[in-house]
Structure formats: C-alpha cells, structure tokens
Amino acid sequence: MKITLIGSGKLATQLGLRLxxxxxxxxxxYSRTLQNAKKLAIKLNTNxxxxxxxxxxxxxxxxxxxxxxxxxxxxNKLFFDSLIVHxxxxxxxxxxxxxxxxxxxxxxxxxxxxxxxxxxxxPILVYANNESSLNRLQRLANSISNNFHIVNNQQxxxxxxxxxxxxxxxxHLFHIAEELLKEKNISFDLLKPLIIESVQKIENTSxxxxxxxxxxxxxxxxxxxxLEQLKNNDNLNQLYQLFTQLIQNTxxx
Amino acid sequence: MKITLIGSGKLATQLGLRLxxxxxxxxxxYSRTLQNAKKLAIKLNTNxxxxxxxxxxxxxxxxxxxxxxxxxxxxNKLFFDSLIVHxxxxxxxxxxxxxxxxxxxxxxxxxxxxxxxxxxxxPILVYANNESSLNRLQRLANSISNNFHIVNNQQxxxxxxxxxxxxxxxxHLFHIAEELLKEKNISFDLLKPLIIESVQKIENTSxxxxxxxxxxxxxxxxxxxxLEQLKNNDNLNQLYQLFTQLIQNTxxx
Numbered sequence: 141m142k143i144t145l146i147g148s149g150k151l152a153t154q155l156g157l158r159l160x161x162x163x164x165x166x167x168x169x170y171s172r173t174l175q176n177a178k179k180l181a182i183k184l185n186t187n188x189x190x191x192x193x194x195x196x197x198x199x200x201x202x203x204x205x206x207x208x209x210x211x212x213x214x215x216n217k218l219f220f221d222s223l224i225v226h227x228x229x230x231x232x233x234x235x236x237x238x239x240x241x242x243x244x245x246x247x248x249x250x251x252x253x254x255x256x257x258x259x260x261x262x263p264i265l266v267y268a269n270n271e272s273s274l275n276r277l278q279r280l281a282n283s284i285s286n287n288f289h290i291v292n293n294q295q296x297x298x299x300x301x302x303x304x305x306x307x308x309x310x311x312h313l314f315h316i317a318e319e320l321l322k323e324k325n326i327s328f329d330l331l332k333p334l335i336i337e338s339v340q341k342i343e344n345t346s347x348x349x350x351x352x353x354x355x356x357x358x359x360x361x362x363x364x365x366x367l368e369q370l371k372n373n374d375n376l377n378q379l380y381q382l383f384t385q386l387i388q389n390t391x392x393x
Numbered sequence: 394m395k396i397t398l399i400g401s402g403k404l405a406t407q408l409g410l411r412l413x414x415x416x417x418x419x420x421x422x423y424s425r426t427l428q429n430a431k432k433l434a435i436k437l438n439t440n441x442x443x444x445x446x447x448x449x450x451x452x453x454x455x456x457x458x459x460x461x462x463x464x465x466x467x468x469n470k471l472f473f474d475s476l477i478v479h480x481x482x483x484x485x486x487x488x489x490x491x492x493x494x495x496x497x498x499x500x501x502x503x504x505x506x507x508x509x510x511x512x513x514x515x516p517i518l519v520y521a522n523n524e525s526s527l528n529r530l531q532r533l534a535n536s537i538s539n540n541f542h543i544v545n546n547q548q549x550x551x552x553x554x555x556x557x558x559x560x561x562x563x564x565h566l567f568h569i570a571e572e573l574l575k576e577k578n579i580s581f582d583l584l585k586p587l588i589i590e591s592v593q594k595i596e597n598t599s600x601x602x603x604x605x606x607x608x609x610x611x612x613x614x615x616x617x618x619x620l621e622q623l624k625n626n627d628n629l630n631q632l633y634q635l636f637t638q639l640i641q642n643t644x645x646x
Contacts, residue, residue, distance in 0.1 A: 302571075305573070307587050311605075333515055350564065351561070
C-alpha cells in the first residue's frame with residue numbers, strides 16, 4: 141500500500157522500517173522538525189516535509205504516529221479523502237471524525253529507536269468507522285504481524301490503562317528494588333534471574349495462580365519485619381501495605 | 394559432600410535433585426510428614442525419616458529447607474557438630490547460633506515442584522559464622538551454580554524485601570491488568586509481548602533509564618483520564634496515584 145507517515149519518533153521509525161521491509165511504499169515522512177523528517181526519510185528512502193500544506197494526500201492510508209496531545213490539532217489542519225488513522229492507545233478515534241474514513245492502528249509495544257521489536261508476535265489493534273476501512277487496516281496489519289485484533293475505543297483505552305499497571309508500574313517496582321539493594325551495596329543483577337523466571341511463568345498461566353510472597357501466605361511476621369525495614373520511607377511503607385491488602389483481598393475470594 | 398536434607402518442599406526438592414546431579418550424597422531426607430519424606434527420598438535414591446531423633450548427624454552439611462516459622466523450633470531440637478545452614482531469605486542465621494558452625498545457603502529463586510530452574514545462573518547467597526564453614530559453603534555453591542555471593546544477614550534481609558517488590562508485587566500488577574482486561578472482554582495475552590519485551594530490557598540497563606508512561610512524561614490529561622476510568626475502584630485509584638507520585642518524585646531528581 142501507499143502510505144503517508146506523519147511523525148518521526150520511535151513508533152513512526154520502527155513502523156516505517158517494518159512497512160518498507162514488507163514492501164509497502166512510504167510516499168512521504170512529515171515531522172514538525174525538518175531534521176527529524178529528513179533523518180527518518182533517509183532510512184526509509186523516501187521524501188519528507190515539515191510543511192502541513194505539502195503533505196502527500198494521495199495515499200491509501202495516512203498514519204498519524206505523533207504525541208497524543210498533537211493528534212487533534214494536526215488532524216484539524218489536514219484534508220484527506222482516503223483513510224486516516226492514529227497509533228495512540230489512549231486517544232479516541234473520534235478526534236478524526238471529520239474525515240470520511242478514519243480509525244486506529246495501534247501496535248501494542250514499547251518502541252525504541254535502536255531495537256527492532258519482534259513484529260511476528262506484536263499485537264496490532266485496529267478499529268475503523270466503516271467496513272471497507274477496517275478491511276484495509278486488517279490487510280495492512282496482517283502484512284506486518286501475525287497478531288491482529290479488532291478493538292473498539294473503550295477496549296483500547298482499557299488496554300492502555302492495563303498496560304500502565306503491567307508495564308510502567310512494574311518497571312518502577314524494579315527501580316524500587318534496585319534502590320533498596322543499593323542502600324546495602326548489593327547489585328540489582330542478583331534479582332534478575334528471579335524476575336525473568338517469574339515473567340516467563342505468566343506466558344502459560346494466570347498471574348493469580350503463581351502469586352507468592354508473605355502477603356498471600358498471610359505471613360504476618362515477615363510482613364511486619366518488612367514494614368519495620370521501611371519505617372523511614374513513608375511512600376514505600378504505604379505502597380507495601382496497599383499491595384499486601386490488595387493481594388490478601390484477591391486471594392481471600 | 395555428604396548432606397542431610399531437612400525439608401521436602403519445592404526448594405528442598407529442586408536443591409536435592411541438583412545436589413545429586415552434581416554427585417553429592419544426600420544421606421537422608423527428613424520431613425514432619427513421612428509420606429513427603431519418602432516421596433523426595435525416592436527421587437534422590439536415599440533414606441528418609443520423620444523422627445527428629447533419627448536424623449543423620451554424621452554429615453558435612455545439614456541443610457534446613459523448611460518454612461521460616463519452623464526453623465528455630467526445629468533447630469532447637471537438633472544436635473550437630475558439623476555445619477548447619479538454613480535456606481531462608483528472611484530469617485537471621487542467629488537462630489542457629491547454639492551450633493558451633495552455622496550459616497545460610499540461600500538460592501534466590503522461586504521454586505516449583507515441576508520446573509527445573511536454570512541453576513547455572515541462579516544466585517546462591519552464602520553466609521557463615523567462621524571462615525572454614527564459609528569455605529565449605531562456597532565449594533558447595535560453586536559446584537551447583539556459577540553465581541555465588543557472600544551476603545550477610547542485613548543484606549540478605551534487604552534482598553528478600555527487594556524481591557517482594559520486584560517479584561511478588563509486580564506479579565500482582567499483572568493480575569490487576571488481567572482483571573481490568575476481563576472487564577472489557579479482552580485477553581491478557583495481548584499484553585504479554587509488552588511485558589516480556591520490557592523485562593528483557595532490564596537485563597542490560599537500569600529500570601530507571603527505561604521508565605515510560607504518562608507519569609514520567611507528566612501527561613496530566615492521560616493520568617486524569619485513567620483515574621476517571623478507575624473511579625469505581627478506590628484501591629486501584631489509590632495505587633495509581635501512589636505510583637504516579639513515586640515515579641514523578643524519582644524522575645524529578
């Protein structure tokens with residue numbers, strides 16, 4: 141397909157590279173910053189612009205892969221007859237409703253400039269305002285991944301919220317663990333085999349079935365000792381208590 | 394070495410199997426429950442007992458791999474001249490101080506009966522009350538793993554606490570995500586590639602360097618939308634706010 145790519149960030153970069161790999165044609169890259177547009181366009185061997193009025197509108201799909209806050213602003217200034225989609229997990233497709241054909245094309249992964257993600261298993265969540273647009277997005281998704289799903293706005297928002305818990309917050313727990321270890325001159329490397337083993341387990345079973353630790357065993361002696369260890373850190377003390385309560389509520393049922 | 398193994402749970406089972414694999418001799422398995430002692434003894438091709446008075450004391454090392462609460466009680470009833478160690482992450486070695494040679498032998502991993510852990514990389518954290526005991530534990534550790542460390546009681550306690558944050562609490566976050574998705578009929582499978590990718594990243598970089606999400610970008614619009622989505626769940630609302638605050642505190646510095 142012929143694609144206009146709006147954006148030059150991590151997602152735009154990895155998605156662009158994958159689309160080219162799969163023989164789609166990127167007609168043009170747009171970025172507010174000419175230098176960024178040029179940088180990605182060179183990688184994708186295509187044209188670039190930083191002028192909204194120069195955006196190539198004669199395409200099969202225009203993919204808007206920019207920061208959430210700018211999607212509405214930018215889309216208000218564009219004119220497309222063909223299909224326009226954004227790649228945001230949390231913005232409603234309704235911000236594009238002035239267009240005849242619009243939707244979302246949401247690759248559920250955290251992207252970086254350097255690392256090529258595993259596209260084969262990468263979930264592509266798609267939605268559109270009509271059947272023919274949905275078909276077109278499905279064809280595009282199936283050409284770059286084996287993990288295609290139709291997900292409406294409400295579901296996509298919930299996925300984004302769930303990802304914040306499962307991904308952003310768990311990463312902060314790893315940071316907390318690293319800091320706790322630093323206090324006693326212990327390398328965070330010691331915890332990595334445990335973390336990796338545990339995450340491998342949820343590939344085949346529900347997290348609920350593999351919950352371990354003092355909270356789920358109702359081991360009050362250990363819980364109180366841990367709270368004592370955290371007595372000089374109000375926030376971590378509060379976080380520990382809240383998790384203990386949540387885990388105990390879950391496993392009482 | 395000649396080893397007496399006290400306990401028949403997950404850790405005792407996996408450790409016993411590894412010791413036998415590495416040509417150590419398990420002299421005997423003890424468990425309060427005769428059936429459990431027998432079950433593990435058959436796997437290890439050795440003797441078993443459920444009588445404290447029958448425990449084989451003529452060994453190089455006695456490994457006490459039982460529930461935290463029972464370590465002190467049981468050790469008060471045993472008589473050993475040789476080295477005795479427990480495998481607990483959170484119990485001080487001082488509960489064994491009536492012995493001439495005592496210490497800890499703590500394999501930092503979450504064990505199951507079915508799954509053989511990756512022993513090569515499994516951290517073995519060791520401590521003893523004298524040099525010769527420490528040397529003996531070091532030799533034992535090096536014979537079953539390539540990841541040996543000397544860790545004192547304070548450090549081991551801190552590791553155990555850090556593991557609760559990094560492992561137990563993050564697993565509960567995965568459970569929360571699964572429940573949020575269930576509410577909207579979405580499979581938790583959709584989140585797994587994201588979770589796995591993120592955990593793979595911390596093998597090579599500090600979690601602090603890869604923090605993503607609305608909190609670290611200070612994206613108040615998304616944060617408020619998420620809190621609105623959680624308005625009927627006080628606990629999750631509170632947890633979301635606490636994490637947002639912790640992440641923002643960390644990344645302000």
